[in-house]
Amino acid sequence: MDKPRVAIFDFACCEGCQLQIVNLEEELLDVLTLIQPVEWREALSDQSDTYDIAIVEGSITRPEDEEKLREIRAPAAILIALGACATMGGINKLKNNFAMDEVRAEVYGKDGSMPHLNTLPTRALDEVVKVDLKIHGCPINNREFAYILRCLALGKTPAIPNYPVCVECKMRGTVCRYEYNEICLGPVTRAGCNAPCPSAGFWCFGCRGYVDDPNVQAAREVMEHYGKTMDDLKSRLLLFGSGQEPTS
Amino acid sequence: MRYQIASGHSIDDVLCAISRGRVVYALEPSDAGQYHLVRAETWQPGTSTLGSFRPVEPLKSLVFRPREFLGQVGGNGEQPAMPERIMIGVKNCDLSALRIHDHVMLKTEPADPLYAEAREKTILVSCDCTDCLEVCFCPVVGEQPHAKEGFDINVSPTPKGYVIETGSERGARVLEAARDLLQPAGDALVQERDKSRAAMYQRVVDQAAAKGLRPGMDFKKAISKSFESKLWEDFAEDCVECGACNFCCCTCHCFLLADGRGASGAPERVKLWDSCLFKNFARVAGGANMRPHRAERLLNRFDKKFNFFPDVLKTYACDGCGRCVEACTGKIDIRDVLKRAVDEA
Numbered sequence: 099m100d101k102p103r104v105a106i107f108d109f110a111c112c113e114g115c116q117l118q119i120v121n122l123e124e125e126l127l128d129v130l131t132l133i134q135p136v137e138w139r140e141a142l143s144d145q146s147d148t149y150d151i152a153i154v155e156g157s158i159t160r161p162e163d164e165e166k167l168r169e170i171r172a173p174a175a176i177l178i179a180l181g182a183c184a185t186m187g188g189i190n191k192l193k194n195n196f197a198m199d200e201v202r203a204e205v206y207g208k209d210g211s212m213p214h215l216n217t218l219p220t221r222a223l224d225e226v227v228k229v230d231l232k233i234h235g236c237p238i239n240n241r242e243f244a245y246i247l248r249c250l251a252l253g254k255t256p257a258i259p260n261y262p263v264c265v266e267c268k269m270r271g272t273v274c275r276y277e278y279n280e281i282c283l284g285p286v287t288r289a290g291c292n293a294p295c296p297s298a299g300f301w302c303f304g305c306r307g308y309v310d311d312p313n314v315q316a317a318r319e320v321m322e323h324y325g326k327t328m329d330d331l332k333s334r335l336l337l338f339g340s341g342q343e344p345t346s
Numbered sequence: 347m348r349y350q351i352a353s354g355h356s357i358d359d360v361l362c363a364i365s366r367g368r369v370v371y372a373l374e375p376s377d378a379g380q381y382h383l384v385r386a387e388t389w390q391p392g393t394s395t396l397g398s399f400r401p402v403e404p405l406k407s408l409v410f411r412p413r414e415f416l417g418q419v420g421g422n423g424e425q426p427a428m429p430e431r432i433m434i435g436v437k438n439c440d441l442s443a444l445r446i447h448d449h450v451m452l453k454t455e456p457a458d459p460l461y462a463e464a465r466e467k468t469i470l471v472s473c474d475c476t477d478c479l480e481v482c483f484c485p486v487v488g489e490q491p492h493a494k495e496g497f498d499i500n501v502s503p504t505p506k507g508y509v510i511e512t513g514s515e516r517g518a519r520v521l522e523a524a525r526d527l528l529q530p531a532g533d534a535l536v537q538e539r540d541k542s543r544a545a546m547y548q549r550v551v552d553q554a555a556a557k558g559l560r561p562g563m564d565f566k567k568a569i570s571k572s573f574e575s576k577l578w579e580d581f582a583e584d585c586v587e588c589g590a591c592n593f594c595c596c597t598c599h600c601f602l603l604a605d606g607r608g609a610s611g612a613p614e615r616v617k618l619w620d621s622c623l624f625k626n627f628a629r630v631a632g633g634a635n636m637r638p639h640r641a642e643r644l645l646n647r648f649d650k651k652f653n654f655f656p657d658v659l660k661t662y663a664c665d666g667c668g669r670c671v672e673a674c675t676g677k678i679d680i681r682d683v684l685k686r687a688v689d690e691a
Contacts, residue, residue: 125611128611244607245606245607248607254605257604260624260625260626261587261588261589261621261624261625261626262586262587262588264586264587264588264589264590264675265587265588265589265590265621265624267588268588268589268590268593268594268673269412269593269619274675285586285588285675286586309587309625310625311625311640313582313583313584313585313586313587313640313676315583315584316583316584316585316586316675316676317586319583319584319676319677320586320675320676320677323677
């Protein structure tokens, strides 16, 4: 059987998720026994228009991005959104809290009105084209990336957790950040990262997006129990959750 | 057979003697006023303790571990044999919970060889509770804060000394190692033990009464009549699906068989703790989900504990350890749920 041809593309992002793939190092060689990369700007000088799997990083922020993404989607049997920018707009969606001319003036000053700096409200990939699979996180967990690619190569459905980060904190025996009088997004955020932030002493930033069915009422009760407000919680959600819909 | 410690010897001497040559699991006090179940290697006087109430971690985690290796494709999948272990300081809630695990893992065919090995290799030294946590309510579900059966050796602290009792042939063999430190227990001391036990039982009964619960309440009837009640919607509103109640529960035993990649890179299959509160728990092939709503999943948890197990095993699958009350992120109190179900029935 031929190895599936995989192309990796990027839009507005820091390209840190691609870097995470390169950071697989030895395991990357293992992954390459299953797939054939045909385009990957960060690691390959080749380019190709024929591929089976398109892995797309970054969010859609400019008029030309939308057209480019449709072109990428067309030949791909499977399109994977890679990382928070692609799965839900990520930090780029902070922009959507402001007017676009305000954003342009803030970043580019008086040159902000030049035509090539035209910008649109940030969109996640699935707001533009059909997305078959999302690899969550900012950055992605490269082990999970390798696991998902292996599953696809074997024709299996990858198991992506649909429970909140709290589960992984409990499994690791990590003391709840609320017990330290902090506000943590763990109760509404999709697990799968193995809760590295709470375990290292930081609250969960919510970079993997909401679980399918976040219990907002329960989050409210948790906030009340620890003497916090929903506004406190919303202020934390701005970073990754601006205009975010529940992910799937 | 009941013993007391011969003069000139201490309980530490006895525990050191019976644990020699075995991996020791014991309790250690935590800064937060709780106990942790720890692998201590040897009994360490001054650090290891029998504990006056149950530890944060359930006993089940020794015999039904959170992650168990089942098999591997290629490579060397052999697991090292489990060493002889001795768990000192088991409390009755945890000990009694093994009847549920034994039923599920051993008595229901096919038996689980990993569980069987762990049970076989783990000597259980239980100890009466001499104190309780605010969340303890064992008498309400038909238990008591001291072991009646299921232990190899039981230790009862009383104000006038320890009563040490064997509960199995294996326990008697193990206690042989401390033969020179023991003498048959006097009747006065055994009476003292029974007095301490009765007082402790009453204390837990009284504290449960403050939450509106008392021994003998019919939870089976209450839960079986609650299916249409709004109580599940109301309590489920606070559930964040963190799974903590299942993981810390002394009787919860559901697991997930998952395929992954082992340390050597070879594909492997593992057995993981699972939670019936997770949205995907009841999802089946084809994507259908029998319990898509949170309230249905919460009801299922109580239905299984208080309705299903009384049917199949004539016992509740809850020992009143109160761990779920402490661990719940959404602060759902099992006592409040039971009370409301009883009130509505």
